[in-house]
Amino acid sequence: xxxxxxxxxxxxxxxxxxxxxxxxxxxxxxxxxxxxxxxxxxxxxxxxxxxxxxxxxxxxxxxxxxxxxxxxxxxxxxxxxxxxxxxxxxxxxxxxxxxxxxxxxxxxxxxxxxxxxxxxxxxxxxxxxxxxxxxxxxxxxxxxxxxxxxxxxxxxxxxxxxxxxxxxxxxxxxxxxxxxxxxxxxxxxxxxxxxxxxxxxxxxxxxxxxxxxxxxxxxxxxxxxxxxxxxxxxxxxxxxxxxxxxxxxxxxxxxxxxxxxxxxxxxxxxxxxxxxxxxxxxxxxxxxxxxxxxxxxxxxxxxxxxxxxxxxxxxxxxxxxxxxxxxxxxxxxxxxxxxxxxxxxxxxxxxxxxxxxxxxxxxxxxxxxxxxxxxxxxxxxxxxxxxxxxxxxxxxxxxxxxxxxxxxxxxxxxxxxxxxxxxxxxxxxxxxxxxxxxxxxxxxxxxxxxxxxxxxxxxxxxxxxxxxxxxxxxxxxxxxxxxxxxxxxxxxxxxxxxxxxxxxxxxxxxxxxxxxxxxxxxxxxxxxxxxxxxxxxxxxxxxxxxxxxxxxxxxx
Numbered sequence: 060x061x062x063x064x065x066x067x068x069x070x071x072x073x074x075x076x077x078x079x080x081x082x083x084x085x086x087x088x089x090x091x092x093x094x095x096x097x098x099x100x101x102x103x104x105x106x107x108x109x110x111x112x113x114x115x116x117x118x119x120x121x122x123x124x125x126x127x128x129x130x131x132x133x134x135x136x137x138x139x140x141x142x143x144x145x146x147x148x149x150x151x152x153x154x155x156x157x158x159x160x161x162x163x164x165x166x167x168x169x170x171x172x173x174x175x176x177x178x179x180x181x182x183x184x185x186x187x188x189x190x191x192x193x194x195x196x197x198x199x200x201x202x203x204x205x206x207x208x209x210x211x212x213x214x215x216x217x218x219x220x221x222x223x224x225x226x227x228x229x230x231x232x233x234x235x236x237x238x239x240x241x242x243x244x245x246x247x248x249x250x251x252x253x254x255x256x257x258x259x260x261x262x263x264x265x266x267x268x269x270x271x272x273x274x275x276x277x278x279x280x281x282x283x284x285x286x287x288x289x290x291x292x293x294x295x296x297x298x299x300x301x302x303x304x305x306x307x308x309x310x311x312x313x314x315x316x317x318x319x320x321x322x323x324x325x326x327x328x329x330x331x332x333x334x335x336x337x338x339x340x341x342x343x344x345x346x347x348x349x350x351x352x353x354x355x356x357x358x359x360x361x362x363x364x365x366x367x368x369x370x371x372x373x374x375x376x377x378x379x380x381x382x383x384x385x386x387x388x389x390x391x392x393x394x395x396x397x398x399x400x401x402x403x404x405x406x407x408x409x410x411x412x413x414x415x416x417x418x419x420x421x422x423x424x425x426x427x428x429x430x431x432x433x434x435x436x437x438x439x440x441x442x443x444x445x446x447x448x449x450x451x452x453x454x455x456x457x458x459x460x461x462x463x464x465x466x467x468x469x470x471x472x473x474x475x476x477x478x479x480x481x482x483x484x485x486x487x488x489x490x491x492x493x494x495x496x497x498x499x500x501x502x503x504x505x506x507x508x509x510x511x512x513x514x515x516x517x518x519x520x521x522x523x524x525x526x527x528x529x530x531x532x533x534x535x536x537x538x539x540x541x542x543x544x545x546x547x548x549x550x551x552x553x554x555x556x557x558x559x560x561x562x563x564x565x566x567x568x569x570x571x572x573x574x575x576x577x578x579x580x581x582x583x584x585x586x587x588x589x590x591x592x593x594x595x596x597x598x599x600x601x602x603x604x605x606x607x608x609x610x611x612x613x614x615x
Contacts, residue, residue, distance in 0.1 A: 081127050083107040083578070083607050086119045088132035091586060092139055092572035097553050099588065100573070105137065107578040111353070111606030115574055135601060136586050139572050140299025140579035141519040142559035145447055145468050145509030148303045148327060149310050151292065152285030153277070154513035158188025161221060165196045166206065173210040173218075185274050186211055189219035190513075191227060194370060194480045201251055204230045204260025217270050222514055224368035226267040228260050236270045238262075245269070247364075247391035249373070264367040264389060282313050290324050294611040296518050297600040299579040300326035300569055302468075302509065302562070304412070304447060305362050308338040318352030324610045326355050326579070328563040330362035330412050333400060343407040353606065354568060354577060360410040362447070363400050364391050365420035369450065369477060369484050374417035377453060381486035388417050398427045405431050405439055410564070412445040412468065418453045418489065421446060425459045432463060440464045445507070445562060448473070451485055451493040461503030466562045468507045469496060471526035471551070472515040478531075478540040490541070496526070497544045507562035508554035519555055520587075520598040526551040528592045548588045578607040 083106070090102035104119040106127065115122050158176040163169040169191060177186050193201055207216055207229040215232035219225070228236070240256045248265025250258050262270060277285070293301060306314070306329040317323045331342055339361070347359035367373020367389055372380055375388040392400070401411045411431075413424040424446050431439040440463070449460070449467040460467055474481075474494040482490045492498070499506060508526065510517050521532070526546045529539035539545055546554065560570030568577050582602040585594055603611035 082109050082114065082125065083130065084122075084125070084127040085130045085132055085137060085580075087134055088137035088582070089134060089586065090116060090137045090572070091588065092116070093549070093553055093557055094571065094573055095557075095566075097549070097557060099549060105572060105578070105580075107607040111578055111608070113572055113574050113576050113578050116572060132582055135582040135584065137572075137580055137582055138587070139556045139570060140581050140603065140605065141297050141555045142300040142302075142563075142570060143293070143298050143509040143512065143517065143519060143555075144302045144507035144559040144562050145304050145470060146301045146512040146517060147305060147514075148289045148293070148301055149282060149285045151513045151517060152288035153281075154189065155288050155292065156285065158186065158218070159190040160188065160218065161190035161192075163191070163196070166198060166202055169196070169202075170206065170210045173207070173216065177211040177214070177216070184214065185232075186214060186216040187218065187274065189223070190221050191218055192221040192370065201225070201259065201261040202227055204228055204233055204258070207260060215270075215273070217274065219267070220368075220371055222368035222370050224373050225261055225263045225371040226270060228262065228270050230260075232270050232273070233258055233260065235273050238269055242269070247389055249389065263371050264373045265391065276309075279309075279313070282309060286313060286317070291611075293517060294325055294603045294605075295600060295613065296520070297581040297583065297598075297603055298325065298517065298519055299581070299603060299605050300328065300559075300563075300565075302328040302330065302360075302507075302559070304330050304414075304511075305332045306330060306358060307332050308335060308341075311338075311358060314356045314358075315348075315351060318356035321352060323352055323355040325605060326569070327357075328360070328565070329356065329358035330360040331358060331409070333361045333363040333404065339404070342409070343403060347408050349564075354565075357563070359408075359564065360412050360445075361404040363397065363404070363411065363413045365397060365413050365415040365424050366390055366417050369416055369481060372484070374451065374484075375419040375423075376417045376451070376485065376489075377419045377422070378489075380484055381489075382483045387419065390419060390423060394423055394426065397423060398430055401427045401431060402434070405435060405442060405444070408442070410442045410444060412447050414447045416448050416450045418451045418456070418492065421449060421452045422456055425456060425463065425465065428463045428465050429459070443562065443564060448511075449499070451489060452495060453489075454492045454498075457492060457495065457498050457504075458502045460499060461505075464505075466505045466507055467499050468509065468562060469494075469554075470509050470511045470515060471496075471522045471546075472510055474529060474540065475525045475531050476515060478529075478536075494541070495544050496546055500546075500550070505558060505561060506554050507559045508551070509559070520595045522555065523548075523551045523587055524592055524595045526554065527595075530592075532596060534593065552587055577605075579605050
């Protein structure tokens with residue numbers, strides 16, 4: 060059947076996206092899944108029940124006969140939907156709807172883009188956006204408020220760095236926030252200053268809040284538009300489930316409403332924003348939300364922060380930065396304060412997921428998990444706590460992940476984005492424990508892969524490519540950056556499917572296409588296990604299905 064006819068047949072078969080009452084039979088496919096032990100299974104047909112779960116996979120003639128609606132896959136690759144274990148769903152939508160500087164080559168280009176964006180929106184009170192990266196601009200310093208004023212000086216401007224851990228304000232924004240030379244650095248944050256002590260315009264980590272609290276909150280309509288925008292993009296990439304690392308109270312309300320009404324197209328595993336004390340108090344009283352909307356929304360984790368990011372030198376290191384010996388970065392909280400947050404969340408039944416980039420932050424988080432295990436025993440370890448990013452780890456601390464059953468939630472594209480500055484930051488010795496995926500695996504640790512969108516682009520195909528090659532999109536450096544830490548193709552696929560599902564307590568439902576699992580699958584134009592790594596970057600997802608429902612179709 061021509062593929063154009065396949066799409067028409069699929070849409071007609073499912074009558075607007077509902078699962079057929081008789082179930083579904085997808086055939087003429089190049090089927091691929093892993094099994095519960097991570098082994099590759101090939102098949103050419105799959106049966107899905109009316110409940111949206113896989114009944115059987117195998118050869119068409121060997122599957123049980125039944126009166127099912129049929130979809131001809133046209134010889135395309137049929138594989139599990141991919142799971143992004145660390146992203147920011149509504150933030151992705153907001154980013155797509157605001158000013159973005161990711162592709163600007165230098166400061167001059169960025170300022171021109173800001174000026175054009177501002178002039179086109181005379182009605183907007185604040186100019187916001189992000190994606191800037193002074194390392195890409197080769198500035199060897201942060202940009203300044205004075206420079207930003209040349210693009211827009213009458214209205215406040217606040218633009219977040221690509222990693223989300225620093226903000227660039229113009230003079231008007233600093234004025235509205237009341238930031239002067241006499242403003243102290245807040246705990247866990249830093250106001251960048253010039254030699255005379257005057258604020259330069261860049262605020263790191265907790266200091267960003269001084270300006271952010273002045274920016275009007277998004278209303279319900281804007282949040283809904285952000286969600287719609289993000290869902291469309293993620294589904295088009297073959298992402299059927301995402302772990303949202305920082306759900307706000309407003310986002311939680313929207314997601315609960317959508318899930319209860321059957322209006323969420325993809326699945327979202329929520330990590331509540333631990334910095335919102337009022338929200339956390341309500342959640343601790345109510346307990347985790349394990350499942351709403353037939354597996355479309357869960358809120359059973361809490362996201363906490365130990366430190367900032369490497370690019371802005373906010374990541375907390377055990378020894379000074381190699382390229383800035385006057386600083387070791389910032390731990391956001393004392394050991395006792397972080398442990399208190401972890402304890403409160405764990406005792407309320409929540410998985411505790413700590414953002415930790417630097418080796419000092421990873422050590423602090425690991426110590427916290429060890430303390431919880433001593434206090435709570437298996438009640439703590441069964442929650443499957445995670446370290447988000449697990450980026451720079453002291454070699455002696457790597458075995459502590461497996462010993463304490465802590466999942467390393469990693470983002471492969473961070474390695475290829477950071478390789479232009481990471482070794483400068485930490486030096487040749489500490490880099491041995493950075494982005495050390497094979498070291499973690501060989502120590503017995505569990506990995507879950509994501510992208511940290513919109514900090515990175517959300518494409519899981521770029522994530523698979525980075526995990527396998529440790530090269531950028533141009534194939535540099537040839538042979539890969541510290542290639543010995545790369546994942547092989549099966550390990551990489553496992554990390555974006557089975558491993559990510561396990562990290563969300565969903566391994567019996569998601570990540571695989573073996574019988575009993577939810578039928579979250581995609582039809583793609585190439586096989587990630589047999590394609591060349593470079594070809595992965597060109598992968599096109601042709602259809603995306605969630606729970607046996609067609610939710611995305613790409614016109615040929």
